[in-house]
Amino acid sequence: HPFPRSSLTCPHCLKQSNTFDPFLCISLPIPLRQTRALNVTLVLQCERWRFVRVGLAVPLLGTVADLREMVAREGRIPPEQVILAELSPRGFLRSLADPEALRAAGEAAPVYAFQPPPARRAGCPRSLPTSPAVPRPEGPRLLPSTARSSDCLHRTPSGRILLLLCNTAGTGPQLARFGPPLVLREERGISWEQLQQNILAQLRGVLRGEVRPQGMGALFRIRLAGGSSSCTYLSPQDPRPLCHPAIDRALQLSGAGGPPHVRLTAEWDTSTKERLFGSIQEEVVQDAESVRRQQQAHGQQHSCTLDECFQLYTKEEQV
Incomplete structure (x- = not known):
C-alpha cells in the first residue's frame, strides 16, 4: 500500500519538505481565556438613588486602571x-488604586463605582454619578483617636473634600450596612451639626x-473606614470635625486614579435606626443584561478554532 505524501513549504525561503510517513503529527497549543467576568455596581444619582450592576470582561493580567x-x-x-471601592454588607473595605493588579478586585466584596456630581446639580446625569471631587482614601490611622481639629497643622480649613459614607447599625456579628452608600462634598470647616443635617438630607428618601x-x-x-485595626472617630464636640488630622493623613495616603476621597462609616444605635428608618436594609440593585451575558460567556468551557491554534503555534516569539 502506498504511503500518503505530506508536503510542508516554508513561506520565507519556499523550501519544500516532502515526507511519506503514514501520518504527520503536530502538537498545537490551545489559546487560554484572557478575561474573567467581574460585576460592578454603578451608583446613579437621579431624582432617587439607583444602583445598576453591570457585567464586564476584565483582563486577567490587567490593573485597576x-x-x-x-x-x-x-x-x-x-x-x-x-x-x-469594595463595599461589603458591613461597610467599605477599601478603595481601588490604578497600579493594583486586577486579579483580586471584587474577591473580598462587591465593587461599586461612584462619580462626583457637578458642583451644581443639573438634573439626572447620564452615567454613574454621585458626589463631588476632593481628597482621597485613607491609610493606616497613625493618629490618636482623641485628636481634634485644633491639631491641624496651623492652617485654616479651606476647600471641599469628597466623602464616601455608608451607614451601619448593630455591633459585632449583627453589624450590618443599611440604606444607600453616599457621596458628599463638604467644606473642611463645616460643623458637626451641619454635617449631620447634610447626611440626613441625602437619606430623606428612606x-x-x-x-x-x-x-x-x-x-x-x-469613624474613618478601613485601613487599620484601630478606630478613629470624629468628635461631635469638635467645631471642625473634618479638620481632624486623621482626615489629612487619609488624603495624603490616597491612591492613584479617580478623585481623591475619604471613606467614612456612620454608626447608628439600633433603636435610633429603627425609629428613623424602620427595617430598611441595603439598597436594591438592578442587574443589567450584561451581567447574565458575561456570566454565561465565562461559565462555558473555553473553545477556539483550529485556525486560532495554528496562529498561536506559528506566532513569532520575541524575547
Whole structure:
C-alpha cells in the first residue's frame, strides 16, 4: 500500500519538505481565556438613588486602571471621575488604586463605582454619578483617636473634600450596612451639626418621616473606614470635625486614579435606626443584561478554532 505524501513549504525561503510517513503529527497549543467576568455596581444619582450592576470582561493580567477605563466607557464619563471601592454588607473595605493588579478586585466584596456630581446639580446625569471631587482614601490611622481639629497643622480649613459614607447599625456579628452608600462634598470647616443635617438630607428618601436634627445632638458616630485595626472617630464636640488630622493623613495616603476621597462609616444605635428608618436594609440593585451575558460567556468551557491554534503555534516569539 502506498504511503500518503505530506508536503510542508516554508513561506520565507519556499523550501519544500516532502515526507511519506503514514501520518504527520503536530502538537498545537490551545489559546487560554484572557478575561474573567467581574460585576460592578454603578451608583446613579437621579431624582432617587439607583444602583445598576453591570457585567464586564476584565483582563486577567490587567490593573485597576484598565477597570476604571471600562467603567468610564460604560458610564460615558471621564475615567478620572470614577471612584472604585469594595463595599461589603458591613461597610467599605477599601478603595481601588490604578497600579493594583486586577486579579483580586471584587474577591473580598462587591465593587461599586461612584462619580462626583457637578458642583451644581443639573438634573439626572447620564452615567454613574454621585458626589463631588476632593481628597482621597485613607491609610493606616497613625493618629490618636482623641485628636481634634485644633491639631491641624496651623492652617485654616479651606476647600471641599469628597466623602464616601455608608451607614451601619448593630455591633459585632449583627453589624450590618443599611440604606444607600453616599457621596458628599463638604467644606473642611463645616460643623458637626451641619454635617449631620447634610447626611440626613441625602437619606430623606428612606426616612420614615420628617426629622429635625436641630437640638437633637449627635444621632450617630462617624469613624474613618478601613485601613487599620484601630478606630478613629470624629468628635461631635469638635467645631471642625473634618479638620481632624486623621482626615489629612487619609488624603495624603490616597491612591492613584479617580478623585481623591475619604471613606467614612456612620454608626447608628439600633433603636435610633429603627425609629428613623424602620427595617430598611441595603439598597436594591438592578442587574443589567450584561451581567447574565458575561456570566454565561465565562461559565462555558473555553473553545477556539483550529485556525486560532495554528496562529498561536506559528506566532513569532520575541524575547
